[in-house]
Amino acid sequence: MQRSFLAQNPSVIWFIAILALFTVVVTILSEVSGVGVISTSFIKTLGKTLCLCLVAITMDVVWGYCGILSLGHFAFFGIGGYAIGMWLMYARTELIVIESLAAQAIPSTAAEISDAIGNQIFGVVGSSEFPLIWTFADSLFLQLLMVILVPGLLALAFGWLAFRSRVTGVYLSILTQAMTLALALYLFQNDSGLRGNNGLSGLQNIPGYRDVPQATVSIIFFIASAIALGAGYVFFAWIVSGKMGNVIKGIRDNEARVWFLGYHVERYKLFVFTVTAVVAGIAGALYYPQAGIINPGEIAPIASIYLAVWVAIGGRGRLYGAAIGAAFVSLVSSWFTGGGAPNINLGFYTIQWTDWWLVLLGFSFVAVTLFFPKGIGGLFDLLMRKQS
Amino acid sequence: MSMLLEVSGVSVTFDGFRAINNLSINFAPAELRAIIGPNGAGKTTFMDIVTGKTKPDEGTVIWGDRNISLLGMSESQIAMEGIGRKFQKPTVFEAQTVRQNLAMALKNPRGPFVVLMHKKTKLNAARIEAVAEQIGLSDSLTRVAGELSHGQKQWLEIGMLLAQEPRLMLVDEPAAGMTPEEREKTTDILKEAAKTRAVVVVEHDMEFVRRLDCKVTVLHEGSVLAEGSLDHVTSNQTVIDVYLGRAHA
Ligand SMILES: Nc1ncnc2c1ncn2[C@@H]1O[C@H](COP(=O)(O)OP(=O)(O)OP(=O)(O)O)[C@@H](O)[C@H]1O
Ligand SMILES: [Mg+2]
Numbered sequence: 001m002q003r004s005f006l007a008q009n010p011s012v013i014w015f016i017a018i019l020a021l022f023t024v025v026v027t028i029l030s031e032v033s034g035v036g037v038i039s040t041s042f043i044k045t046l047g048k049t050l051c052l053c054l055v056a057i058t059m060d061v062v063w064g065y066c067g068i069l070s071l072g073h074f075a076f077f078g079i080g081g082y083a084i085g086m087w088l089m090y091a092r093t094e095l096i097v098i099e100s101l102a103a104q105a106i107p108s109t110a111a112e113i114s115d116a117i118g119n120q121i122f123g124v125v126g127s128s129e130f131p132l133i134w135t136f137a138d139s140l141f142l143q144l145l146m147v148i149l150v151p152g153l154l155a156l157a158f159g160w161l162a163f164r165s166r167v168t169g170v171y172l173s174i175l176t177q178a179m180t181l182a183l184a185l186y187l188f189q190n191d192s193g194l195r196g197n198n199g200l201s202g203l204q205n206i207p208g209y210r211d212v213p214q215a216t217v218s219i220i221f222f223i224a225s226a227i228a229l230g231a232g233y234v235f236f237a238w239i240v241s242g243k244m245g246n247v248i249k250g251i252r253d254n255e256a257r258v259w260f261l262g263y264h265v266e267r268y269k270l271f272v273f274t275v276t277a278v279v280a281g282i283a284g285a286l287y288y289p290q291a292g293i294i295n296p297g298e299i300a301p302i303a304s305i306y307l308a309v310w311v312a313i314g315g316r317g318r319l320y321g322a323a324i325g326a327a328f329v330s331l332v333s334s335w336f337t338g339g340g341a342p343n344i345n346l347g348f349y350t351i352q353w354t355d356w357w358l359v360l361l362g363f364s365f366v367a368v369t370l371f372f373p374k375g376i377g378g379l380f381d382l383l384m385r386k387q388s
Numbered sequence: 389m390s391m392l393l394e395v396s397g398v399s400v401t402f403d404g405f406r407a408i409n410n411l412s413i414n415f416a417p418a419e420l421r422a423i424i425g426p427n428g429a430g431k432t433t434f435m436d437i438v439t440g441k442t443k444p445d446e447g448t449v450i451w452g453d454r455n456i457s458l459l460g461m462s463e464s465q466i467a468m469e470g471i472g473r474k475f476q477k478p479t480v481f482e483a484q485t486v487r488q489n490l491a492m493a494l495k496n497p498r499g500p501f502v503v504l505m506h507k508k509t510k511l512n513a514a515r516i517e518a519v520a521e522q523i524g525l526s527d528s529l530t531r532v533a534g535e536l537s538h539g540q541k542q543w544l545e546i547g548m549l550l551a552q553e554p555r556l557m558l559v560d561e562p563a564a565g566m567t568p569e570e571r572e573k574t575t576d577i578l579k580e581a582a583k584t585r586a587v588v589v590v591e592h593d594m595e596f597v598r599r600l601d602c603k604v605t606v607l608h609e610g611s612v613l614a615e616g617s618l619d620h621v622t623s624n625q626t627v628i629d630v631y632l633g634r635a636h637a
Contacts (some may be wrong), residue, residue, distance in 0.1 A: 243506040250481045257479045261438060261549050262467030263498050263554065271500045 005238060012237045016230050023226040031215040039216045044204075044290045045334065047222035049327050050288035052310075054229045056326035057319050058276035058283070058379075061236050065245065065251030066272045069169075071304045072158075072176030075183050076151035076277040078299035080284030082187075083150055084293050085200035085228045086134060087143035093120045093137070093208035124198045131193030147285040148278050155277030156270065163266040163273075168255070181299045186295035198293025203288055218290065225286045229323070232279055236319055239275075248272055253282050309365050315377025324376050333357065342347030392417045392586050393471075393556055397470070398437060398447030400430075401609075408444065409610035415556065420582035422491050422618075423590045424599045425607035431590045432476055434607070435558045439473045440466045452555070468498065476561050476590075478541040482516045482534030486525055486544060488554035489533050490516045493548035515551070523547035523577060541572040546577060556586045561598045575599045594622075606631065 006013055009010055026046060027038040038046075062070050094219045097116045101108045108116075118128040190196035205314055206217055223359035237247060250258045251265055258265050288294045306329075314325015336357035344351040353360075369376055391414045400408040413423060423431050432442075436442035438449060440463040448460040451469060458466055469474075481489050494515055497503075513561050513627045520526045523543040530537065533544060542562055549557050559578065563571045575596065581587050591597055597604060597618060604621050606614040608630050614621040 114445075210559065220427055239504065242504070244500070245505045246484060246492050247503060249483060250492060253481055253483055256441075256463075257475070257481070258492075259463035260473050261548070262464050262465045262492050263492075264462070265501075267500050271504075300461050 002168030006143065006243065008236050011318070011320055012234060014327050015233050015323070019226055019230050019233075023223060024321055026222065027219055030219050032219045038279075040218045043215075043218040043222050046329075047218065047225045047290045048287050049330055050222070050225035050229045051283045051290070052326045052330050053323040054225075054232045054283040054286075056279045056307060056314065056322040057229075057232055057236055059311045060314075060316055060322035061240060062272055062276045062323065063308065064239050064318070065252060066248040066269065067236075067255075067270060068273065069173045069308065070176045070273065070276075071173045071301065071308060072180045072200070073276065073280050073308050074303040075180040075299050076155060076280035077181075077284035077287070078294065079151045079154070080281030081291075081294040081298070082194060082200065083143055083146040084285040084355050085136045085139050085203050085288055086146075086194075088205070088289060089121060089204045090117065090134065090137035091140070091203060092205055093117050095121070095210075097206055104175060117244060121196065125190075125196050127192040132256075133193050144285075145384060146279050151277040151281035153245055153343050155274040159270045159273040163269045163381055164215025168355030177301045177304070180299055180304055183290070184296045184299045185268050187299065197296055199293055200288075200292040200300075203294065204292040206289075221286065221290050225290070227284055232283075233323070239295075240319070272311045285294070309361065312365060314376050318377045320380075328376065329361070333361065336360070344388045390417075391415060391450075392452065393438065394448075394450040395434075395438065396448050399448065400433060400437065400442060400444045400549045407610055411447070411607075411611050413605060414585045415588060417555070417586060417604050418584060419584065420579060420600060420602040420603045421586070421588045422602055423607055424592065424597060424604060424621075424631065425613070430610040431607055431608040433562055433610075435473060435560055435588075435590070438466075438558060439463060439471060441473060453534050453619045456624070464498070466551065469556075470553075470555035471558065472549035472552045472556070474542075474545045474549055474562060475556045478538065478545050480533045480536075480541050481530070484533060485529065486520070486531055486533055486536070487516060487529040490519055490529075490545055490547055490551050490627060492619075493551040493552065495553040505538055509585075511610065519551045522550060522580070524573065529610070539566045540565065542570075542574070543577070546574070546581075550581060554585065557581060557587045557588065559587065561590055561592065563591060563593055571596055572599070588594045595617075 004186070011221055026038060026043065027033065029035050029314055030043050031038075055073065059070070059076055062068050062073065090246070095114055096119050097120060101113060101116065115128060117132050122128055122130075130137075136146065141173050158179055160175075162172055168177060186192055188197050194200065204214065204217065206212070209217070212286060240248070247258065247263055251268060253266055310326070310329045311322045311323040313329055314323065315321030337352040339354065341353040374379055374381065393415045395410045395414070398408055398411045399406065411430070411434065413434070423434070425431055433442060437444050438458065439459065440461055443459065450456070451458050458469070461469070464597075470506055480613070481492070482485050487574060493510065494512060496506075516529070517526065520529055523546060525540060525547065526544060528540065533541065533555075536544060546559065546562060549559070562574050562578065566574060571593070578587055578589060578600065589600060603616065605622050606624075606627050607617075613630070614624045614627050
């Protein structure tokens with residue numbers, strides 16, 4: 001008899017149950033329910049953290065399961081953010097412009113309205129023309145499609161070139177870094193069509209819902225992020241637990257053996273790379289409306305390296321490990337860098353965590369790699385062993 | 389009789405060193421063949437060429453009834469054509485169970501989307517059990533391959549070849565690191581397999597080769613030095629000089 005997917009994957013039930021409980025408790029404690037123990041800004045932090053957990057899971061699938069150390073998955077995350085940001089910014093500016101022009105005696109033409117929107121959005125980079133890439137910015141549906149298509153097609157094209165030439169290991173990692181670097185440098189330019197280093201802003205305001213308080217908006221995005229994370233978890237657990245999972249783990253452990261078994265390894269890598277890129281894009285599209293702003297700095301190569309660090313600390317090769325690593329490290333990181341951690345006065349020198357946090361993170365990464373290769377997730381193995 | 393695999397005039401050079409030198413060798417559809425030869429003779433490199441891992445500088449490799457050329461095909465295409473290969477160093481997926489190892493090798497469609505939607509069936513389970521029976525790992529199906537003994541790993545890898553249902557099995561040093569009893573069992577598995585397909589075995593151990601009781605090809609410096617029965621080749625003076633003499637020295 002074939003055991004069901006859930007019976008084979010108890011961690012899925014646990015993960016979903018804990019995530020659901022967490023979501024309900026946070027919602028009850030938020031300002032929306034009237035309790036208000038958790039501030040709206042912290043709700044946003046939690047919602048963003050859930051998105052980071054999701055992108056970390058994609059990283060774990062591509063690296064921890066398939067053995068491709070992609071140092072470019074945060075680029076796909078950023079692209080998702082830009083894609084949804086374009087609609088958010090366009091639609092809201094359009095409403096504002098129409099409203100202000102409505103006060104005039106003579107009704108404005110469509111061209112005038114378009115010019116005014118262009119001026120509002122691109123004034124900061126000394127332009128008012130709509131670049132070609134904004135063609136679909138007025139359609140929520142089409143921009144949502146972009147959230148999926150752009151990371152997907154980029155990953156497909158990049159992966160096809162890289163995997164077909166049998167680029168592996170550190171060379172592949174360097175190529176993915178080059179990809180993110182190129183993308184970030186392009187976006188930094190004023191004539192990139194995406195407002196250069198200003199990036200896209202005001203993304204927390206949902207067009208047409210100006211009267212809805214941020215407390216409500218934040219909880220809606222928080223819940224949406226939780227649902228996306230839960231769905232992503234189940235989806236990837238399904239992928240890695242079946243025969244597909246056997247093959248991609250085989251590729252990780254012994255690529256040549258998989259080739260000689262008759263599997264076209266390149267196609268499997270391409271599949272994993274592309275699917276994870278798409279989900280990373282979705283995670284980004286949920287993250288940036290909660291962050292309120294996206295700029296090219298978000299896509300900097302270092303962001304993708306952090307992603308690998310989170311997964312390593314959480315424990316790669318297990319999906320919940322990646323989620324725990326992302327949540328733990330990103331929350332601790334914002335505590336340290338946000339001035340939450342007390343500075344340590346050594347008399348002759350004061351350790352200021354805003355400066356020293358990265359050093360601490362670096363050491364933790366080295367320590368985990370050397371002494372706890374299974375990461376935080378490895379603790380669960382210890383617990384399980386004690387029980388049995 | 390038409391040949392299953394015809395390798396003719398093949399040469400390979402690594403950084404100026406000729407590992408395979410104008411090699412010609414043929415295999416019939418159902419035969420057992422042993423390839424022997426000193427270290428560095430090019431036995432593994434020959435398998436690399438047939439399985440698409442190494443591209444030869446010249447020569448042809450013609451396969452099957454349709455006489456297609458294997459050169460220029462990817463490793464996976466060649467495997468799907470019906471050529472299975474066991475590596476010199478046993479390579480199984482150590483992190484996965486014996487059953488999972490065999491399930492991956494089982495002859496089935498190999499495309500990502502088919503594999504993604506793959507459902508376990510009774511038929512496949514029965515095929516896996518049949519192979520496990522052949523290699524003596526029926527009781528170890530749920531064990532993680534990394535826990536197996538060295539000999540069992542070798543058998544598992546042979547089992548993975550059998551599960552692929554190839555028409556040609558290339559088996560590189562299957563008995564290395566095995567106890568005498570394990571060797572005996574390995575010969576049985578290979579002889580059984582050769583009843584329905586071509587099996588090519590590279591082996592250094594003369595006792596093992598003798599027990600295979602088949603035609604022997606001696607490779608030396610990348611080409612065929614002698615071919616025939618074991619007694620025939622071992623009485624050849626050049627073979628004694630370059631290979632046997634050294635082994636017994
Ligand atoms: N990729 C490679 N690059 C350079 N030289 C190689 C390569 N592969 C094989 N060689 C060389 O080619 C020669 C033949 O090697 P091969 O592994 O085929 O020998 P073999 O007959 O299998 O020997 P053994 O019995 O030791 O396994 C050796 O001298 C080896 O060093
Ligand atoms: Mg060899």
